[in-house]
Amino acid sequence: MAAKWLAKSEPSVYSIDDLKKDKKTLWTGVRNYQARNFLRDHWREGDWILFYHSNAEETGIAGLAKVSKSKSPDPTQFDSKSEYFDPKAKRETPIWYAPEVTFVRKFDEVLTLTQIKLEKKLSTMAVLKKGNRLSVQPVTDAEFNRIIEIAGVKL
DNA sequence: GCCAACGTTGGC
DNA sequence: GCCAACGTTGGC
Numbered sequence: 001m002a003a004k005w006l007a008k009s010e011p012s013v014y015s016i017d018d019l020k021k022d023k024k025t026l027w028t029g030v031r032n033y034q035a036r037n038f039l040r041d042h043w044r045e046g047d048w049i050l051f052y053h054s055n056a057e058e059t060g061i062a063g064l065a066k067v068s069k070s071k072s073p074d075p076t077q078f079d080s081k082s083e084y085f086d087p088k089a090k091r092e093t094p095i096w097y098a099p100e101v102t103f104v105r106k107f108d109e110v111l112t113l114t115q116i117k118l119e120k121k122l123s124t125m126a127v128l129k130k131g132n133r134l135s136v137q138p139v140t141d142a143e144f145n146r147i148i149e150i151a152g153v154k155l
Numbered sequence: 156g157c158c159a160a161c162g163t164t165g166g167c
Numbered sequence: 168g169c170c171a172a173c174g175t176t177g178g179c
Contacts, residue, residue, distance in 0.1 A: 008177085032162075055177055113178080131160040133176045 003042065004139040006050040006061070006127055007101075016051045016062040019103045024068055026098040028076045029084045035136040040097040042138075043070050049101060050139060050147060052127065053110065060112035061147060069100035107151045121146045 007027065009015070019025055030036055049065040073094035076084035089095040116122045126137040139147075148155065 010177085034162095059178070131176095133161060135176085 002046045002048055003044065004048045004141065004144040006052050006137045006139050008052045008054040008135040010055045011053045015053065016106045019051065019065060020106055024100055024102040026072065027101050028074050028098040030135055031084065031096060032135060035134055036096055038136045039099055043067050043099045045070055048144060058110040058112055060110045060116065061107065062110050063106040064104040064153065065101045066104050067099050068102040072098055072100060074098035105153065111147060111151055
């Protein structure tokens with residue numbers, strides 16, 4: 001069965017609307033080892049992604065995407081002009097990974113962090129843990145299904 | 156803009 | 168390997 005993930009992005013940097021417009025994108029710029037391990041070792045083609053807007057006017061889950069290509073090295077680590085450039089990374093030994101992510105849909109309304117906090121069935125979500133800054137987090141089937149239900153999405 | 160919580164760096 | 172200093176994340 002396909003795994004489920006939550007991935008954070010600041011909408012001022014890259015929003016669900018940007019993904020809708022682009023249809024797909026490489027999930028570049030993750031520079032945290034724990035998050036990197038999820039991207040490199042666990043994201044598989046067909047996995048679901050909850051697109052989370054952080055540092056936003058409306059913080060919360062803004063839509064749905066899918067992993068369309070896994071295990072792809074993040075090209076920005078090799079680009080000396082990129083803010084994500086990593087001089088330690090070599091093409092034959094990449095450090096950072098950027099799976100390709102494809103737009104599925106935008107929620108009619110953002111499922112806000114406030115709503116998530118109020119929802120009993122979502123109380124287990126990693127994103128609610130105090131001080132959890134991980135930009136990539138696993139989501140359980142139960143959590144995912146409840147979110148989809150609240151958002152009124154039929155898959 | 157503030158600041159708590161966390162991850163990373165680097166001296167020892 | 169310890170840990171203080173520093174930088175970043177992200178909610179508010």
